[in-house]
Amino acid sequence: MTTSWFILFILTLIIIYHHVIYSAVMVWYGRHLKRKITTVEPNSFPAVAIIIPAYNEEEHINDKLANLLMLDYPADKLFIFICCDGCSDETANICRQWESQFQRANIHFQLQISTSNKGKLARLNQLMTMAQPYADLVALSDVSALISIDALKQAIYSFNDPKVGAITGNYLIYNGNTGEQQYWSWQNNMRFAESHLGSVIGGNGAFYIMRTRLFQPLPNDTINDDFMLPMQVLKQGYNVIYNECINSIELDVSSNEENHQRRQRIGAGNLQQLIRCRFVFNLHQPGVKWLFASGKGLRTLMPFIFIVYLGLTLSLASEGSLLALWLTGLQLTGYGLAALPLIGIKNKFLDKLHYLIGGYLSSLIGMVRYIFGQFKHGWKSQPPIHHYQNTSTLILKRFFDIVLSFIGLLLTLPLWSFIALLIRLDSKGDIFYRQVRVGQINDEHIMLFSMLKFRTMLPNAEAESGAVWSRKNDPRITRIGRFLRDTRLDELPQFINVIKGDMSLIGPRPERPELCGCLQNALPFYLERTRGLRPGVTGLAQVNQGYDSCIEDVKSKIAWDHAYAVALASPLQWLRMDCCILLKTAYIMVTRRGQ
Template sequence: MMDIVVIVITVLSGALVVYHHALYPLLLKKLARINTARSCAENSTENSAEVTAHTHALPTITIVVPAYNEQQWIAEKIRNLAALNYPAELVHIIIACDGCRDNTAQIAVQTLQEPICRDANITVKNFLINRGKVAVINDVVSRCYSDLVMLTDVSALLSIDALTIAAQRFADNNIGVVNSRYCLWQAGSAGEALYWRYQSDIKQCEANLGSTLGTHGACYVFRRRLFTPLPGDTINDDFILPMSIVAQGFRSVQEHNLIALEMEASDEQMDFNRRIRISAGNLQQLWRLKTLLHPKHGWLAFNFASGKALRVLMPYLMLLALIGSLWLAPESWLFALLAGLQILVYSLAVWGIGRQSSHRITKALAYLVAGHAASLWGSLRYAMGLERGRWHRITQTPQP
């Protein structure tokens, strides 16, 4: 009886690991392709007329830039925003300095005096007490009166036509959130570069099935009237905020031509620390948005379960599959083979982490396994109450 239970747990865990990493992405692409073709055939004429009717009236936009100890990038960010191609009278830019302990606020004020920035409607809000990113977003966005709000990171530069492209997408009244395409100026590792290309493809497929799951905080735009203040301990605000809008019945879409270019390169330790925090937020958002798993949400529920929910469970499922295979190996050549394959994969990943391998597969395995290790530790930290939802600046590891 004991062996039967172990077999069931091991097989189920292994099947879910394979499904999440291999079958789900393939299935998602296939379903998205079918759904896109059907939607284009049914709605092309209607959607074209709707968009044309709205393009004559551009929406007002508030750009909110939460900043904490960002003196390295703040000047370049302000210059970038001041140069965006959009009617100046329709844009208000707010640099929200959250109790910075460096010269972020002073540099921001100085940059406003530069010729390129003088005509832009830019306000620097220098909050003296550090309250955390979520508190800043709640405070600033709640006081906005524009049609749209853009949230963007300091270290991400935007394409000059970003606002125009976003405004065109919001001509569709069913759209509540528009996501940018996140690009790296310089990836911290080959695995990181592969990961973000993979994530970009996944988000496009999710959008083709109805709505993307969350956004990347580098840049996204949403309808201001749909905003509801976030709980103060929220970790992944760039997931909870857009998904709260999707839960209201609006779509979240991926815009390939709205580009957010990340200028800050990360080393492996910096990336690992960031993923620990994101993973803690993944467990939090799974609990808080669990109603999205209900079948009434259709493809959204399917994507949330297959993508986000299984991502939280994945390190535990991987451990169960390995331990179960080792337990059953002495009595079954099949499970002995499966145990050997898992040990080989994890050994290659560890080798790739410890040594800068040039092999593409080894790089991908190293980044994947390191990510699941971060996910395991991050979820445990959240379960133990060690993640409080307050942001902290993750910087590169000092070089010896």
């Protein structure tokens, strides 16, 4: 118990240090630093290349090209390189229409059009290689971000210092919510403070500029290139500074789903960065080490720290500690307040708290995905799968999947050995049955996973027949297997699939890949039932129908599955639906109405 309290004390200090001492002091310091605005033009203008990988950017590409055309910089020293990375919209055609205007302005404009989508990182490495012979400095900027007209001249002034290797600036959001606006206001002040205390840790994809000769191609699995490239500069002994006179304005208004996905990507990238940027602690710059550890390092680890903290206080509270009980209540109250905007209760404080806690949750999901190898090929910009699925619902759904599955696993584990004994006494063969099933479908791939169940059939039941539907009084089912199916106890091992992320507690039934091809040909929109949605241990179709015995059964189940997907549009509607399904599942198990 003493050890638990000691760990809790240390974690409390870390949480207070990161959020109150370090972050608050850095924000305050950044706000009170004197701004330096220069209007003195440099004696000479080095060649500058601006590189832009673009994927389906027809909404903002006109604004971006107009912004580049109006930059206050000598035209003969400016080079624009754009790559359309397998665009399926009008981005490439719009870029072609602007070529003549850049030519008339005497600005070098080079457009690369590729029919395949290789991702931002591959195109960035390609464009950087193309730009190196032309320019001394290279700037990277997102299509959806406009930069201030004098951004390049301000950058040139900062590069007069030979120790400066890269420069970033203010990141502003045109139409962000209260929490998002506040977060980036804090971040801008913290980066300003970092710049004065040692070096800015990382950059921002909206706009940053670096010395071309310092560029080194990034590994193909790099997630956050706008962080890793400035860190490469730092590794080579140069500083990354913040120029407060350079502004970039983000035009893109992200949906909740896009924002959730973006923050997952940032979370996964943060964990990757923490691993790959260990070189920081070998630099002879104590200030940079402190900034990296206190800022990016602790921010990355904070979701895990919060989980351990809650677990410790719950454990100590269960032993009768009033202080631990109070700390647990404080945490749960905070998480509850952060969730209120999900049901429409909003004010400035709740919006900021929701953005902070929601960001940590998204980051945690992204890091878990990275640990399980889901970012092996880096990050590709892809259009959202669904607009009807509420992001808040998906986050809450995954959270409850993990929590309830752990609880279910712990409560039912005593039954596992008893069930295993009955299976072994009833028939020869393995206790568990593993079968490949079709999981979640997204724009990139169809997920296949190995579903785990207690065995209910005779060994090698499908050796001769192949994949076939179950039928009434199926002779392949053992005596104990029939009982397990009636009570749905054969599904208990699937708690492991849920925790791993293969399945959800509630969702469409996972189908076998051998049957999916035939069903998709026979039934329109069959595969769409798990598009953007994990299959479930139980579900709306499962509690309203039994096992499939013919194609007509599958046809009626499709309607149930799509009806459940529509319920995800609203957190309250989803919660009511899931509660009803769980209660009905419990009723089926108790009354042995399963099939």
